[in-house]
Amino acid sequence: MIAKRLRKSLDEAISIRDIFEEGKKMADIYGAENIFNFTIGNPSVAPPAIVNETFHEMLDTVPAKELHGYPANVGHPDVRSHIADVLNKEYGGKYTTEGVVMTTGAAAAIVEICHTLLDMDDEAVTFAPYFWEYKSYVGTVYGKLVPAQCNMETLQPDPETFEAALSERTRFVLINTPNNPTGAVYTEDSIIKVTDILKRKEKEYGHPIYLVSDEPYRALAYDIEVPWIPDYYRNTIVVYSYSKALSLPGERIGWLAMQPDVEDYKDLLAGITASIRYLGYVNAPSLQQKIMLKCAGEKVDISIYKKTRDILYDGLTKIGYTCIHPDGAFYLFMKALEDDDFRFCQVAKEEKILMAPGTAFYGPGWVRISYCVPSEVAEASLPAFEWLYKKYTDK
Amino acid sequence: MIAKRLRKSLDEAISIRDIFEEGKKMADIYGAENIFNFTIGNPSVAPPAIVNETFHEMLDTVPAKELHGYPANVGHPDVRSHIADVLNKEYGGKYTTEGVVMTTGAAAAIVEICHTLLDMDDEAVTFAPYFWEYKSYVGTVYGKLVPAQCNMETLQPDPETFEAALSERTRFVLINTPNNPTGAVYTEDSIIKVTDILKRKEKEYGHPIYLVSDEPYRALAYDIEVPWIPDYYRNTIVVYSYSKALSLPGERIGWLAMQPDVEDYKDLLAGITASIRYLGYVNAPSLQQKIMLKCAGEKVDISIYKKTRDILYDGLTKIGYTCIHPDGAFYLFMKALEDDDFRFCQVAKEEKILMAPGTAFYGPGWVRISYCVPSEVAEASLPAFEWLYKKYTDK
Numbered sequence: 101m102i103a104k105r106l107r108k109s110l111d112e113a114i115s116i117r118d119i120f121e122e123g124k125k126m127a128d129i130y131g132a133e134n135i136f137n138f139t140i141g142n143p144s145v146a147p148p149a150i151v152n153e154t155f156h157e158m159l160d161t162v163p164a165k166e167l168h169g170y171p172a173n174v175g176h177p178d179v180r181s182h183i184a185d186v187l188n189k190e191y192g193g194k195y196t197t198e199g200v201v202m203t204t205g206a207a208a209a210i211v212e213i214c215h216t217l218l219d220m221d222d223e224a225v226t227f228a229p230y231f232w233e234y235k236s237y238v239g240t241v242y243g244k245l246v247p248a249q250c251n252m253e254t255l256q257p258d259p260e261t262f263e264a265a266l267s268e269r270t271r272f273v274l275i276n277t278p279n280n281p282t283g284a285v286y287t288e289d290s291i292i293k294v295t296d297i298l299k300r301k302e303k304e305y306g307h308p309i310y311l312v313s314d315e316p317y318r319a320l321a322y323d324i325e326v327p328w329i330p331d332y333y334r335n336t337i338v339v340y341s342y343s344k345a346l347s348l349p350g351e352r353i354g355w356l357a358m359q360p361d362v363e364d365y366k367d368l369l370a371g372i373t374a375s376i377r378y379l380g381y382v383n384a385p386s387l388q389q390k391i392m393l394k395c396a397g398e399k400v401d402i403s404i405y406k407k408t409r410d411i412l413y414d415g416l417t418k419i420g421y422t423c424i425h426p427d428g429a430f431y432l433f434m435k436a437l438e439d440d441d442f443r444f445c446q447v448a449k450e451e452k453i454l455m456a457p458g459t460a461f462y463g464p465g466w467v468r469i470s471y472c473v474p475s476e477v478a479e480a481s482l483p484a485f486e487w488l489y490k491k492y493t494d495k
Numbered sequence: 496m497i498a499k500r501l502r503k504s505l506d507e508a509i510s511i512r513d514i515f516e517e518g519k520k521m522a523d524i525y526g527a528e529n530i531f532n533f534t535i536g537n538p539s540v541a542p543p544a545i546v547n548e549t550f551h552e553m554l555d556t557v558p559a560k561e562l563h564g565y566p567a568n569v570g571h572p573d574v575r576s577h578i579a580d581v582l583n584k585e586y587g588g589k590y591t592t593e594g595v596v597m598t599t600g601a602a603a604a605i606v607e608i609c610h611t612l613l614d615m616d617d618e619a620v621t622f623a624p625y626f627w628e629y630k631s632y633v634g635t636v637y638g639k640l641v642p643a644q645c646n647m648e649t650l651q652p653d654p655e656t657f658e659a660a661l662s663e664r665t666r667f668v669l670i671n672t673p674n675n676p677t678g679a680v681y682t683e684d685s686i687i688k689v690t691d692i693l694k695r696k697e698k699e700y701g702h703p704i705y706l707v708s709d710e711p712y713r714a715l716a717y718d719i720e721v722p723w724i725p726d727y728y729r730n731t732i733v734v735y736s737y738s739k740a741l742s743l744p745g746e747r748i749g750w751l752a753m754q755p756d757v758e759d760y761k762d763l764l765a766g767i768t769a770s771i772r773y774l775g776y777v778n779a780p781s782l783q784q785k786i787m788l789k790c791a792g793e794k795v796d797i798s799i800y801k802k803t804r805d806i807l808y809d810g811l812t813k814i815g816y817t818c819i820h821p822d823g824a825f826y827l828f829m830k831a832l833e834d835d836d837f838r839f840c841q842v843a844k845e846e847k848i849l850m851a852p853g854t855a856f857y858g859p860g861w862v863r864i865s866y867c868v869p870s871e872v873a874e875a876s877l878p879a880f881e882w883l884y885k886k887y888t889d890k
Contacts, residue, residue, distance in 0.1 A: 101666070101703050101759045102766035103614045103636075110769055142565045151563075152554055155782075159550050168546075168743045170537045204599060204747070204776065211775035215635065219498045236773035240610065241498075242637060271496070308496050348563045350781030352599070364496045371497035374505055378631040380606035381599065385780040386745030387550075 109236065119445065123454050135452045136481035138469040141280070143347040143430075145400045145472070151346055154391040162390060171383050173376045174369075175202025175355075179389045179396075183355055186396050191328050194359045201372055202384040205352040206316045206341035210274070211237045213312055213337060213356070215379055216371035217271040218243035224312075225265045226274040227257050229281050229433070229463030231314075234274060246270070247462050255284040255424045255433060259293045266301050272310040272337075273298065277326060278317035281461040281468035282433040283409075283426025288327045295333040302335070308363040311336045316354070317429035319345035319399040322406045324427045335362050342392070344429075345399045353388035405430050408475040415482040419489050430472040433463065437492040441467055447491065451484040504631065514840065518849050530847045531876035533864040536675070536825075538742040540795045540867070546741055549786040557785060566778050568771045569764075570597025570750070574784045574791075578750055581791050586723050589754045596767055597779040600747040601711045601736035605669070606632045608707055608732060608751070610774055611766035612666040613638035619707075620660045621669040622652050624676050624828070624858030626709075629669060641665070642857050650679040650819045650828060654688045661696050667705040667732075668693065672721060673712035676856040676863040677828040678804075678821025683722045690728040697730070703758040706731045711749070712824035714740035714794040717801045719822045730757050737787070739824075740794045748783035800825050803870040810877040814884050825867040828858065832887040836862055842886065846879040 102110075123137045158167060174180070177197055184195035203209035218224065220242040226234055228247035238245040248265035251258045266273075275294070277286040286294075295311070302309050313329040313336055330336040341354035356372070358365065376382065383389075412432055416423055422435035434455075436444035441457040441464060448455055448467075458466030471478060497505075518532045553562060569575070572592055579590035598604035613619065615637040621629055623642035633640040643660035646653045661668075670689070672681040681689075690706070697704050708724040708731055725731040736749035751767070753760065771777065778784075807827055811818050817830035829850075831839035836852040836859060843850055843862075853861030866873060 102611050102762050103617070105614055106611060106766050106769060106773075109773075110765060142560070144560070146559050147563060152559070155554050156551060159547055164541050164547070164742070165537070165539070168542060168745050170744045204780075207775035207777050209775075216497050216501060219500055220637075222498070233772060236769075237775060240773050241635070242615075347559070349565045350563050350778060352777060352780050367497050370505060371501050374501060374631075377628060378501075378504075378635050379774060380602035380604075380632060382602050382747060383745060385599075385747050385783060387782070388780060 109239070119454070119456055122449070126449070126452070126454065130452065135454060136477060136484060137454045138471065138473065139454045139456050141470050141472065143344055143349060143400070143472050144474060145347055145402075145404045147347045148395070148398045148400060150398055151348065151391065151395055154394040155387070157394070158387060158390045167390060168386060171386050171389065173373050173383050175384055176386070176389050179392050182393055183357070183396050187357060191330070193330060194361070195357055196360060198369065199359060199365070200355055200357045201369070202389050203354050203356055203376075204381050204384045205343060206314055206339050206354045207233065207237070208352070208381055208384075209339040209354055209356040210234070210312065210314060211240060211379060212372050212375040212381070213272065213339070214238050214241050214243055215375040216368065217310065221269065222271050223267060223269040224272050224274055225262070225270055226276070227262070229255075229279075229458060229461040229466070231276060231280045232460050249462075252463070255279070255282045256286060256290045257294050259297060262294060263297050263301075266297070266309070268305055270309055272312050274312045274314060275329065276314040278321055278428025279431075280317065280429055281431050281456070281458070281463065282424065283429045283431040284424060284433075285321055285324055285326050285427040291327045291329065291332050298333060308335045312339060313337070314339045316341040316344050320402055320405060320430060321428040322402065322409065326428065330359060337362070342395075346395060347400050348388070351385065351388045353384055353392070404475070405472065408471045408473065408478045411475055411478045412469065412471055416485060419482070419486050420493070421485070421489065430470060432469040432471055433458070433466050434469055436465055436467050437489065439465055441465055448488055451488045453481060453484050453488060504634070514849070514851055514855075517844070521844070521847070521849065525847065530849060531872060531879060532849045533866065533868065534849045534851050536865050536867065538739055538744060538795070538825075538867050539869060540742055540797075540799050542742045543790070543793045543795060545793055546743065546786065546790055549789040550782070552789070553782060553785045562785060563781060566781050566784065568768050568778050570779055571781070571784050574787050577788055578752070578791050582752060586725070588725060589756070590752055591755060593764065594754060594760070595750055595752045596764070597784050598749050598751055599776050599779045600738060601709055601734050601749045602628065602632070603747070603776055603779075604734040604749060604751040605629070605707065605709060606635060606774060607767050607770040607776070608667065608734070609633050609636050609638055610770040611763065612705065616664065617666045618662060618664040619667050619669055620657070620665055621671070622657070624674075624853060624856040624861070626671060626675045627855055644857075647858070650674070650677045651681060651685045652689050654692060657689060658692050661692070661704070663700055665704055667707050669707045669709060670724065671709040673716055673823025674826075675712065675824055676826050676851070676853070676858065677819065678824045678826040679819060679828075680716055680719055680721050680822040686722045686724065686727050693728060703730045707734060708732070709734045711736040711739050715797055715800060715825060716823040717797065717804065721823065725754060732757070737790075741790060742795050743783070746780065746783045748779055748787070799870070800867065803866045803868065803873045806870055806873045807864065807866055811880060814877070814881050815888070816880070816884065825865060827864040827866055828853070828861050829864055831860055831862050832884065834860055836860055843883055846883045848876060848879050848883060
């Protein structure tokens with residue numbers, strides 16, 4: 101009796117979900133310490149100490165009605181004002197309290213934007229490989245997600261493919277850098293090419309095409325500058341989450357922000373405010389909002405992720421695997437040793453290595469290695485990866 | 496550039512939102528203490544002390560990765576198991592961990608159910624007057640909300656109108672008792688009549704019609720038993736929120752629960768789990784889930800609401816107003832003194848009384864008085880209500 105639309109997507113999704121279930125099952129059989137589970141995106145680095153301190157402080161000092169009562173749908177004004185200040189200081193922007201909307205994580209912000217911008221069959225374009233839930237977010241409001249395949253040698257956006265993916269019905273482009281699943285940070289050159297095309301297409305179509313920049317991994321970039329998209333494109337909506345920056349993914353807290361010169365600014369804000377209500381969000385969790393008065397500019401110790409990345413990247417390339425050097429997030433994209441990445445993942449399981457097949461992310465022929473694991477696990481997995489490699493090359 | 500669908504609903508909704516904005520404006524002009532604002536549904540009674548204590552305790556004792564990391568989409572198993580126990584103890588049910596799903600408040604649960612059950616143009620029926628957001632929740636997934644008007648003398652469901660509202664396309668019925676906006680608690684007789692019709696219609700149509708019982712006000716009932724819907728109807732999904740029971744509306748924490756004998760139980764759970772992801776919720780805020788290990792069975796001191804209700808109900812009926820005695824929630828439904836309830840609310844404003852027009856809730860000719868205000872405010876408002884009454888009767 102469940103909706104036909106949903107039934108269809110559940111049946112399609114089954115093979116992907118299986119992989120995650122498999123990790124739990126194998127942990128039960130062999131013990132979690134005896135398998136190399138690279139499928140999980142749950143941050144392993146502890147939140148900065150100030151997070152716990154601030155939770156306690158807010159619970160001790162803010163009156164219950166202010167702390168736990170209904171804030172405005174768009175969030176507490178003091179928190180939004182503080183985040184606008186943080187953004188303006190960091191990027192020299194023109195953000196105001198009004199243009200910062202607190203959201204129940206980045207996923208919520210994206211669905212709210214879909215609900216605000218898409219009528220039935222309207223389109224959003226994203227660069228593939230991409231986080232698989234994007235398709236569901238757009239589909240929830242009967243929109244259509246159009247993928248623009250990246251150059252699979254560099255994992256950077258490909259201008260020609262991108263331009264071909266745009267149409268009169270494109271309402272927004274969803275960009276995610278540092279990227280899940282590839283770990284790529286899109287270069288300034290890529291951003292300039294993408295935004296130049298968008299500016300041209302906006303003129304051609306005579307309506308805005310928003311650039312929605314999904315940035316949960318911005319704080320996780322290693323020795324590299326992540327271009328700040330609003331510097332390149334006026335109609336940018338930045339979507340942020342503290343899930344990775346503060347290791348708080350279970351707390352569902354983030355924001356979306358736009359500067360006052362974004363086209364149809366007031367309408368967009370009204371639409372997003374209504375979407376927060378219509379989708380049942382009501383407001384981002386109030387206590388989690390309040391801690392951002394002290395924690396908005398903080399981040400976890402990313403040197404731990406960097407160390408694990410180096411162990412894996414160096415180790416895997418030394419064995420002979422083809423990997424694109426990941427400059428951000430905690431994902432490494434590696435070429436499978438056969439065309440069928442699902443089968444490659446199955447074979448890897450025999451060595452107790454669990455990875456997510458690239459096909460799940462619209463990146464067939466590759467696999468995603470999520471390295472938010474203790475660095476000792478990464479180190480210990482290398483002999484298993486070597487066995488796996490030999491299995492294919494000794495054939 | 497916002498979606499046409501949304502633009503239409505924003506334009507329709509403008510007059511209702513104006514009323515809430517008006518409250519803020521009048522508070523700025525006259526001072527909040529000089530107006531009688533009965534439009535707000537923000538609980539005024541403090542959370543029980545154990546809530547704050549438990550927040551501190553969880554922050555001190557649960558490891559950060561368990562407390563702040565990703566739980567399963569459906570929530571922490573220990574919390575769900577505890578809530579199942581609480582329900583089974585209270586109502587003698589057969590709830591299991593699997594059948595309890597933690598949600599980002601009751602609103603989220605309802606949208607998740609809509610997303611799970613409704614294909615385009617499928618129908619949900621609810622009893623009018625009803626909480627206005629219901630229409631938006633159903634509309635978000637392109638479903639249709641069909642109102643069944645209550646008997647407006649008793650504010651109880653009317654069996655004939657209800658039966659006429661059902662159709663082959665009815666996927667679920669949304670029931671809300673104690674009710675927002677009327678404060679009515681649907682009697683056992685009402686529930687039996689409604690569920691008897693549903694059982695007959697399920698047979699006639701050959702498919703389940705779920706009864707979704709939205710119960711955020713269950714803990715706020717005064718000297719009256721609120722019938723437990725699953726006792727009367729097998730295919731019941733109970734939706735709960737701690738917003739009012741614990742005065743935590745800003746924290747967005749609740750659950751939905753169904754017993755294993757609900758038809759298509761496994762499919763429903765799979766659909767709801769997917770909907771939590773597709774709608775961008777991911778999971779209910781983790782910290783708020785965890786405090787329910789200690790607070791799930793607690794509730795605020797409702798004697799404060801009861802006192803305010805008595806002051807208003809006795810005072811208003813003594814003046815001459817027609818009110819239905821409200822047995823639950825913190826709302827009192829009062830007959831407007833003219834047919835046009837919008838205009839009646841405008842006239843009331845001249846006496847500094849702010850109320851929400853019944854038309855906003857599909858209850859034309861009535862007004863909603865939200866009495867989650869200090870009882871002194873209720874007391875002080877009575878002379879103003881008397882002036883208002885005289886304005887109409889002295890004409």
